[in-house]
Amino acid sequence: MSQAMLRVEGVGKSFPGVRALDGVDFDLRPGEVHVLVGENGAGKSTLIKMLSGAHQPDEGSILVDGAPTRITSASEAQRLGIATIYQEFNLVPELSVAENLMLGRPPRRWGLVDRKRMRREAEELLDRVGLDLDPARRTSTLGIAQMQLVEIAKALALDARVLIMDEPTAVLTTGEVDRLFALVDRLRDRGVGIVFITHHLEEIPRIGDRVTVMRDGRVVGGAPATAPEEELITMMVGRSISQQYPREAAEAGEPLLQVEGLTRAGAFEDVSFEVRAGEVVGVAGLVGAGRTEVARALFGADRYDSGRVLVRGRPLPAGDVHAAMESGLGLVPEDRKSQGLVLDADIAENLGIVTLGHGARAGFVNRKGRRDAADRVAGQLGVKMSGLGQRVRTLSGGNQQKVVIGKWLLAESSVLILDEPTRGIDVGAKVEIYQLINALTESGHAILMISSDLPEILGMSDRVLVMSRGRLAGELPAAEATQDSVMTLAVSGMEEAHV
Amino acid sequence: MSEATLVGAAKRPSKITAWAAENGAVIGLIVLVAVLAVMSEDFLNPTNLLNVGVQAAVIAILALGATFVIVTAGIDLSVGSVAALSAIVLGVMSAEFGLPWPLALLMALATGIVCGLASAGLIAYGKLPPFIATLAMLGIARGLALVVSDGSPIAMPDAIASLGGNIGAYLPIPLLIMLGMGALAAVILSRTYSGRAMYAIGGNEEAARLSGIRVTRQKFVAYALSGGFAAVGGIVLASRLASAQPQAGTGYELDAIAAVVIGGASLSGGKGTAFGTLIGAFILAVLRNGLNLLSVSAFWQQVVIGVVIILAVLLDTLRRKASV
Ligand SMILES: Nc1ncnc2c1ncn2[C@@H]1O[C@H](COP(=O)(O)OP(=O)(O)OP(=O)(O)O)[C@@H](O)[C@H]1O
């Protein structure tokens, strides 16, 4: 077996109140895909940040090609041939996609940025990841899956010999994942070493060579990528999970949310559907199908050109989030970092932001009530934290996601729209969230769930809406919804569009 | 969470160091006072200390108002001018129109609030950046103060002028007003819906909006509070001078913003406290006073104050880096 190109020995790292890594050993050989799994907050991201130069270990050593090395900065890591795709995106929203792809090293001619070449190279990079968009587009206008693909393309541009990917598939749909895996396979054949973090365990046998499982800052085991999922789950969470999608369908009641002919030019057209009390309605579709756009528009976050939104039969004013909330809508947005969280505020503050006015008297917030509520929901979701006063920025990705969900759970909205709700959440915590969804629908609430994770859609929905190219391509009852039937509808609009 | 991941108490920073890290400005003030106490024998003289307090009061009140706006990631450059305009309105209403002083006082407060609302309107509906909107308001309010007063000072009604004095020998009323406004600001920021919403807006406006907070409305509240506090500051200033002067408070907006920043707020929003702002205002006042006592020239004083602002923000940045 070839020698490890990258080796980590006995690495430890502490943050205030948390031992994030403790005596971790890890290695990476050329031409392999080494998958890293573990619960939220297990220390996966912290470990790879040691390799990318974002953090330095408190103790232990890192060896590159057998030589002890201190990786003190991102540029140092780049020099060593290590490229990293972080879990949280690092794109400059105000810059164009092309500028982001070549951030810090734009092609130059006579000292000036060579715009033509930049555009050409950007187009090539985007093509490699299968992202069809204008490189001149402002990055802030992209959806989350598109941003993820831009991040991947950006790392590919470095032509590194070690590629670290922290949950690159969390928001990608089947098509993009397939393409990404094909790319990874080609890199592996060229001898690139790849560290791959994921919570989608079904991806492991497809892409991985071997797996390392982390828990509470330690490595608790290793296995070949062909190891059965149950075995990995038991290692990760310390118990087995009998049912990944424990949906208990409730009796569907009166329609709570009705959307009639919602249209916004260039984004979505004539979208009509309803969601009844007690239902979980899944929304499937490819990236760019307009699912998020519809959700945001009906919630009042963005405008629409025509159509109506009714909650419990009463029309909702357009473009007014507050009114939507008052009437009983809630939205867990797709991008927690830019839309969901106040990163520099603490967990309690973030959990209480939607319900700030609950129990308030004469404008004074109910401090004790807020704290108790935050405490309760953090416990329900199993947020791994040093305390409610921890800044959200320092939580692990999955735990940040739990906070976004938690703040909306507290709102007790009658219709809760979830956009990629389990992005980055581990298998164990997912089941907890599904159980909370069950409890909500049991008590007459309704859920509209957008997800790129098709098994999740199929496993949890009572009805599946499929969008394609901004239109509602069809609707399938749970019994008829399969991978194939959904995908057929998802690409249906494409063919029409080409006619 | 599991116990195993918790680090033992020994490794955790003690409460005192944690507090010191959060309140660098307080430490700065204590050090400053200690140094001046050693270097100048007049400094600790009660009369001098009270003098410092009174000097700090006006800036502190303006700065407290600016804190609301800065917490929302905005800026208010108009507080000095609005303070002057409000005081002039008070003077004109009572001296020229013969209104009873409580009514005139209310009109002065209303003037400040209206100025704040106007700035907020320009920002929310005119989509002007806060810097530009309040820069315009700085000019407009100052100009109006000059127009209304015809450029000359206006006497304050006696009741108002007496606010500039003391209760007994040692209790300056401006200082009491400042403390009252400080408490008010602290309560608004930490206990009320609007206050908490301001932090959320400053921390991440989009997240706040998507969480159902009426961002525009809360910005109006913040700028109105800033205007209202500026009016109070202007009245306190006029009471000390016993007259409203159209040129009073020129340049105070920069001291106010400096006080807020020294007190630990961030101009990018989401951060800052009333207590910190008070400390910041005191640091500025103590520094000025100390430099005067040490006969440092007014020219050098400006340099020193500039350096202090840099140090305050630098320390804050370093501290934040260390905690990430
Ligand atoms: N800067 C920081 N300050 C304090 N604690 C931190 C910091 N960064 C990480 N942590 C803590 O370290 C632990 C490990 O976090 P890490 O991000 O490595 O988890 P993870 O395995 O990547 O989880 P996820 O699957 O949710 O992404 C968490 O408890 C987290 O709160």
Ligand SMILES: [Mg+2]
């Ligand atoms: Mg992570």
